[in-house]
Amino acid sequence: MYENVILERRGRVAVLTINRPDKLNALNIATRNEIVAVFDELRSDAEVRVVVITGSGEKAFIAGADISEFAGRTAHQQREVMRSSRVFSVIEDFPKPVIARINGFCLGGGCELALGCDIRIASSNAKLGQPEINLGIIPGGGGTQRLTRLVGEGKAMELILTGKIITAQDALEIGLVNEVVAPEELDARVMELANQIAEKSPIALQAAKESVKTAARANLREGLEREVDLFALCFASEDKEEGVRAFLEKRKPEFTGR
Numbered sequence: 001m002y003e004n005v006i007l008e009r010r011g012r013v014a015v016l017t018i019n020r021p022d023k024l025n026a027l028n029i030a031t032r033n034e035i036v037a038v039f040d041e042l043r044s045d046a047e048v049r050v051v052v053i054t055g056s057g058e059k060a061f062i063a064g065a066d067i068s069e070f071a072g073r074t075a076h077q078q079r080e081v082m083r084s085s086r087v088f089s090v091i092e093d094f095p096k097p098v099i100a101r102i103n104g105f106c107l108g109g110g111c112e113l114a115l116g117c118d119i120r121i122a123s124s125n126a127k128l129g130q131p132e133i134n135l136g137i138i139p140g141g142g143g144t145q146r147l148t149r150l151v152g153e154g155k156a157m158e159l160i161l162t163g164k165i166i167t168a169q170d171a172l173e174i175g176l177v178n179e180v181v182a183p184e185e186l187d188a189r190v191m192e193l194a195n196q197i198a199e200k201s202p203i204a205l206q207a208a209k210e211s212v213k214t215a216a217r218a219n220l221r222e223g224l225e226r227e228v229d230l231f232a233l234c235f236a237s238e239d240k241e242e243g244v245r246a247f248l249e250k251r252k253p254e255f256t257g258r
């Protein structure tokens, strides 16, 4: 059904693999459209509680936008492309948690895609950066905004102005990734984390993600009010009753998503 991506379901976790290893999984228009279509499909799939995004092959997560599509493209055409497949915002606004499994080069639009995810786990051999400046352009998929919010203005400026590519360990030190693991442990660690999150109430997960995202979108007062609203909304769910009862009865909760 998809040509550039592979969608697998592993229990409650969906794994989306960008599958253009010959081009280091660079994001061409067709791939971006397929990513958006996959997220549309997964949105209404109640079985899926967490999504993992990764790259095919040993070498790359995603080496950026497909540079071959930039040649000869006009400003107007580029604007239309960026408006039509807003893959980064689709991931950020997705109601379920999304984990980036960074298995190699994570550059430009690939880094921006990872920034749109909720948690980033990198292989120790991954390399990250925003090298757009070397092409005479700037990050256009949220890099100047999301990277700055995540690592602070100084580090974001350094990465974006120099275009330098950093190691996974350096990315961990500045808070760009949550964890670094050995390549052979990456799959197990990401699935362990995804399954751990997938056990929670999907209603609470959605509220938690929306509330945390509000921190970057609203001022403190508005954010705190939104948090109270979302907290109270959880009280409308059966999952809240189940979670509280399970604690009181000293047993593991079984969340149904109702």
Ligand code: COA
Pocket: 022, 023, 024, 026, 063, 064, 065, 066, 067, 068, 105, 107, 108, 109, 131, 132, 135
């Ligand atoms: N867009 C299109 N094609 C890309 C690509 C991209 N962003 N990144 C890699 N590729 C292609 C290469 O053109 C090459 O294709 P070919 O075999 O048909 O020539 C293939 O993927 C393998 O890449 P190659 O450059 O040979 O691998 P390498 O190990 O020598 O270098 C990188 C790896 C990541 C350092 C290098 O590919 C690179 O700099 N890529 C561009 C990164 C970038 O600037 N991203 C931001 C874009 S806005």
